[in-house]
Amino acid sequence: xxxxxxxxxxxxxxxxxxxxxxxxxxxxxxxxxxxxxxxxxxxxxxxxxxxxxxxxxxxxxxxxxxxxxxxxxxxxxxxxxxxxxxxxxxxxxxxxxxxxxxxxxxxxxxxxxxxxxxxxxxxxxxxxxxxxxxxxxxxxxxxxxxxxxxxxxxxxxxxxxxxxxxxxxxxxxxxxxxxxxxxxxxxxxxxxxxxxxxxxxxxxxxxxxxxxxxxxxxxxxxxxxxxxxxxxxxxxxxxxxxxxxxxxxxxxxxxxxxxxxxxx
Amino acid sequence: xxxxxxxxxxxxxxxxxxxxxxxxxxxxxxxxxxxxxxxxxxxxxxxxxxxxxxxxxxxxxxxxxxxxxxxxxxxxxxxxxxxxxxxxxxxxxxxxxxxxxxxxxxxxxxxxxxxxxxxxxxxxxxxxxxxxxxxxxxxxxxxxxxxxxxxxxxxxxxxxxxxxxxxxxxxxxxxxxxxxxxxxxxxxxxxxxxxxxxxxxxxxxxxxxxxxxxxxxxxxxxxxxxxxxxxxxxxxxxxxxxxxxxxxxxxxxxxxxxxxxxxxxxxxxxxxxxxxxxxxxxxxxxxxxxxxxxxxxx
Numbered sequence: 296x297x298x299x300x301x302x303x304x305x306x307x308x309x310x311x312x313x314x315x316x317x318x319x320x321x322x323x324x325x326x327x328x329x330x331x332x333x334x335x336x337x338x339x340x341x342x343x344x345x346x347x348x349x350x351x352x353x354x355x356x357x358x359x360x361x362x363x364x365x366x367x368x369x370x371x372x373x374x375x376x377x378x379x380x381x382x383x384x385x386x387x388x389x390x391x392x393x394x395x396x397x398x399x400x401x402x403x404x405x406x407x408x409x410x411x412x413x414x415x416x417x418x419x420x421x422x423x424x425x426x427x428x429x430x431x432x433x434x435x436x437x438x439x440x441x442x443x444x445x446x447x448x449x450x451x452x453x454x455x456x457x458x459x460x461x462x463x464x465x466x467x468x469x470x471x472x473x474x475x476x477x478x479x480x481x482x483x484x485x486x487x488x489x490x491x492x493x494x495x496x497x498x499x500x501x502x503x504x505x506x507x508x509x510x511x512x513x514x515x516x517x518x519x520x521x522x523x524x525x526x527x528x529x530x531x532x533x534x535x536x537x538x539x540x541x542x543x544x545x546x547x548x549x550x551x552x553x554x555x556x557x558x559x
Numbered sequence: 560x561x562x563x564x565x566x567x568x569x570x571x572x573x574x575x576x577x578x579x580x581x582x583x584x585x586x587x588x589x590x591x592x593x594x595x596x597x598x599x600x601x602x603x604x605x606x607x608x609x610x611x612x613x614x615x616x617x618x619x620x621x622x623x624x625x626x627x628x629x630x631x632x633x634x635x636x637x638x639x640x641x642x643x644x645x646x647x648x649x650x651x652x653x654x655x656x657x658x659x660x661x662x663x664x665x666x667x668x669x670x671x672x673x674x675x676x677x678x679x680x681x682x683x684x685x686x687x688x689x690x691x692x693x694x695x696x697x698x699x700x701x702x703x704x705x706x707x708x709x710x711x712x713x714x715x716x717x718x719x720x721x722x723x724x725x726x727x728x729x730x731x732x733x734x735x736x737x738x739x740x741x742x743x744x745x746x747x748x749x750x751x752x753x754x755x756x757x758x759x760x761x762x763x764x765x766x767x768x769x770x771x772x773x774x775x776x777x778x779x780x781x782x783x784x785x786x787x788x789x790x791x792x793x794x795x796x797x798x799x800x801x802x803x804x805x806x807x808x809x810x811x812x813x814x815x816x817x818x819x820x821x822x823x824x825x826x827x828x829x830x831x832x833x834x835x836x837x838x839x840x841x842x843x844x845x846x847x848x849x850x851x852x853x854x855x856x857x
């Protein structure tokens with residue numbers, strides 16, 4: 296099977312005047328269709344930069360991203376992003392925020408009424424249809440992130456990119472939203488790439504966990520398969536041997552072999 | 560503290576259907592008369608202090624200016640002298656011998672035209688300067704110098720260019736009010752969060768859609784700050800400009816009153832200028848409030 300999404304020898308060097316910092320070094324990764332892959336690493340290791348490169352928001356210094364064997368180097372709805380801080384436009388309602396993307400992506404293929412129905416369908420998927428006329432300032436952080444997910448899903452992306460989507464949420468809301476994302480993945484079969492720094496989240500949600508070494512010149516240190524059957528249940532996994540072993544592996548990688556070195 | 564509360568919850572929760580109407584009947588709202596009394600009190604708290612201050616000021620003014628040989632008329636004389644102007648603002652005896660309504664409306668028309676032009680050009684230039692680094696490098700120093708030129712300094716030049724009072728006055732309004740609009744719009748555009756730009760990039764909005772759907776709403780609070788400063792400046796400039804160009808207009812009315820030694824008329828005109836300036840400011844602030852509703856971050 297050929298790779299669905301392929302990261303091919305990606306280097307990223309940030310240059311500022313004479314000084315240049317190599318952030319990413321020789322990143323190679325292939326992701327298959329329908330796979331859920333997490334990228335985990337300490338903060339500042341360049342995982343967000345990597346996601347931005349895949350999204351097309353940042354350009355790689357060398358190497359490139361191939362989606363279905365075609366190079367992608369500018370942003371587009373085929374790689375919709377769920378941003379860490381939801382990034383909903385505050386002057387639009389929940390409905391309008393989702394509609395903005397839908398109107399653009401399906402301008403030619405769907406009629407007005409169909410687009411309206413599609414927006415509502417996606418709001419229903421994340422259980423936010425009841426708040427469609429509210430503005431982002433009127434709903435909670437978890438709800439905003441749900442709308443962010445609906446906006447991304449509504450663009451029917453080939454790859455859904457999640458940039459620490461639950462990072463800013465409290466633990467209970469986060470768990471609830473993780474379950475929602477798992478259910479959506481199960482139902483829709485999206486290919487998902489998620490950036491995270493939460494070990495439990497990575498193990499619970501992913502098929503594979505990509506562990507990054509510390510920057511500068513961060514590389515892929517190790518890729519761990521998570522051989523847990525789906526659907527996964529949070530409570531049952533708490534005592535599951537495979538789950539615990541995977542968790543242990545990631546923890547070892549992050550805290551023993553690639554301990555985060557504080558700037559002296 | 561906790562125990563009784565939980566107990567109550569359970570009690571009300573069980574017979575939910577029956578308990579609900581009983582709860583609804585409890586009169587939570589105070590009686591209507593009380594609400595009105597409270598509203599009256601709140602209004603009084605706002606209205607009475609300024610009224611007291613105004614009354615005191617009028618009294619002092621009256622006492623200072625009442626004695627014989629005083630250079631300025633006391634308020635009682637101002638009122639007596641200008642009674643006709645106050646009571647009949649709509650008379651028109653031809654030429655510049657018109658009621659105050661006509662003078663003010665002529666001034667307002669000039670402001671409306673000059674200010675509209677400066678709002679359009681100012682927002683357009685502001686967007687250009689805010690969006691393009693090269694436009695900023697090229698234009699910003701120019702703006703910083705030009706904006707310090709006093710409004711009236713432009714008047715002779717514009718009279719030379721237009722050879723007519725009317726367009727010259729409008730040009731002075733335009734050139735006075737455009738700078739704060741440009742500068743504030745540019746700051747607003749420069750401060751559009753990267754997140755919104757990323758969203759626009761992922762959705763693939765074209766430049767025109769980006770302008771209409773992201774840039775203008777995101778920068779609206781800044782734009783309206785500029786518009787509000789701009790309307791104040793244009794009202795300042797029009798009175799001064801009209802004094803020089805003559806014709807119908809509140810500025811020339813004041814100058815004419817000075818030349819005919821009608822000091823009371825000047826005072827009345829100043830009162831109207833102040834009130835209208837205040838109303839214009841509130842008008843733009845009000846429009847801004849409606850338009851930028853929901854634009855505040857988060």
